[in-house]
Amino acid sequence: MGTPTSSPSRMDISQPLLAWYEANRRELPWRSNPEPYRVWVSEIMLQQTRVETVIPYFERFLNRFPTPAALAEASEDEVLTLWSGLGYYRRARSLLEGAKAVVRDHEGVFPRSYEAALEIPGVGPYTAAAILSIAYGEPWPVLDGNVERVMTRILRLAENPRQVSTKKRLREIAGGWMPADKASSFNQAMMELGALICSPVSPDCPACPVREACAAAGQGDPENFPRLPPKRKTIAVELEAGIIRRGKRYLLERSESFDFLEGLWLFPLSLPGDGGIAARLGQALEADIETGEELKAIKHSITFRRLTLRPLLLETGSFTIRGKPSFRWALPEELGSVLPVSSLCLKIADRLS
Numbered sequence: 001m002g003t004p005t006s007s008p009s010r011m012d013i014s015q016p017l018l019a020w021y022e023a024n025r026r027e028l029p030w031r032s033n034p035e036p037y038r039v040w041v042s043e044i045m046l047q048q049t050r051v052e053t054v055i056p057y058f059e060r061f062l063n064r065f066p067t068p069a070a071l072a073e074a075s076e077d078e079v080l081t082l083w084s085g086l087g088y089y090r091r092a093r094s095l096l097e098g099a100k101a102v103v104r105d106h107e108g109v110f111p112r113s114y115e116a117a118l119e120i121p122g123v124g125p126y127t128a129a130a131i132l133s134i135a136y137g138e139p140w141p142v143l144d145g146n147v148e149r150v151m152t153r154i155l156r157l158a159e160n161p162r163q164v165s166t167k168k169r170l171r172e173i174a175g176g177w178m179p180a181d182k183a184s185s186f187n188q189a190m191m192e193l194g195a196l197i198c199s200p201v202s203p204d205c206p207a208c209p210v211r212e213a214c215a216a217a218g219q220g221d222p223e224n225f226p227r228l229p230p231k232r233k234t235i236a237v238e239l240e241a242g243i244i245r246r247g248k249r250y251l252l253e254r255s256e257s258f259d260f261l262e263g264l265w266l267f268p269l270s271l272p273g274d275g276g277i278a279a280r281l282g283q284a285l286e287a288d289i290e291t292g293e294e295l296k297a298i299k300h301s302i303t304f305r306r307l308t309l310r311p312l313l314l315e316t317g318s319f320t321i322r323g324k325p326s327f328r329w330a331l332p333e334e335l336g337s338v339l340p341v342s343s344l345c346l347k348i349a350d351r352l353s
């Protein structure tokens with residue numbers, strides 16, 4: 001097996017693919033009215049996140065911020081609150097920065113040129129190509145994980161599709177398959193095929209519109225593609241969460257020490273080895289704090305980190321958080337509705353109820 005010298009023609013791929021897409025595409029909220037801002041928000045939310053998870057977030061976000069101008073006026077806290085639980089919070093911040101740039105430099109309308117799109121914060125080559133093709137019909141091929149999988153299987157490509165030179169070649173081949181006047185449907189059809197039929201494990205080749213042109217299906221070995229380097233090793237992280245209650249409210253802390261949760265409100269956390277959460281909080285709050293009951297541990301994954309979190313109920317002497325802006329009291333119902341929090345914080349709150 002080696003690098004293919006020729007690839008299927010536009011006719012082999014685009015005709016059956018587009019017909020299949022018309023008949024089988026899912027109705028998704030951003031598809032019903034694919035204007036650039038909606039496509040932009042959906043593409044950012046869909047990074048590393050499943051479609052079913054994104055839909056309610058997308059609808060709430062668009063209700064609250066229906067245009068780039070509305071988003072540009074929001075505070076970071078408002079945006080992070082709507083993003084609470086969706087993860088990868090940097091995406092929310094760069095979307096906000098992006099909206100400000102679109103309002104400032106492009107009169108509130110996402111630009112149509114590729115170069116200008118790349119200038120928008122948070123918009124890289126993939127997102128630019130997706131927005132310009134889906135919303136404006138510009139013939140930019142997109143290459144996300146789904147398309148990568150479909151293409152490496154059709155071509156039975158032995159190379160790593162994430163290598164710059166291979167990526168460039170795949171884009172050229174996809175551009176050759178794409179009918180110039182059907183860029184929007186073609187890109188969405190390739191992504192949809194990867195999502196619905198050409199799955200990572202057990203692709204449904206008999207139901208696939210391009211099986212006749214697919215080299216891996218012909219050889220019966222699609223699961224051998226794509227050839228990706230081994231995934232980054234996961235690391236185990238053990239944390240303690242300190243639960244301090246006053247009346248109906250709980251003490252929260254704005255995270256600064258955990259880069260992956262920066263800026264979000266959390267039950268105070270501590271890495272074992274820091275001396276424990278009771279000692280750390282005792283020092284930060286200038287209070288006597290003792291460890292009480294330990295609740296059942298919570299497992300949670302953030303990118304390559306596998307967290308095991310031990311929630312500890314803490315008993316405290318009197319203290320005040322006046323003059324300590326990284327602390328605040330909050331009702332459980334405020335988490336994710338008024339305050340930006342991560343899904344880890346919501347899991348701890350669930351355990352408490």
Ligand code: SF4
Pocket residue numbers: 150153154197198199203204205208209210211212214215216217222
């Ligand atoms: S024939 Fe099978 S392996 Fe080839 S693109 Fe279709 S689903 Fe994927």
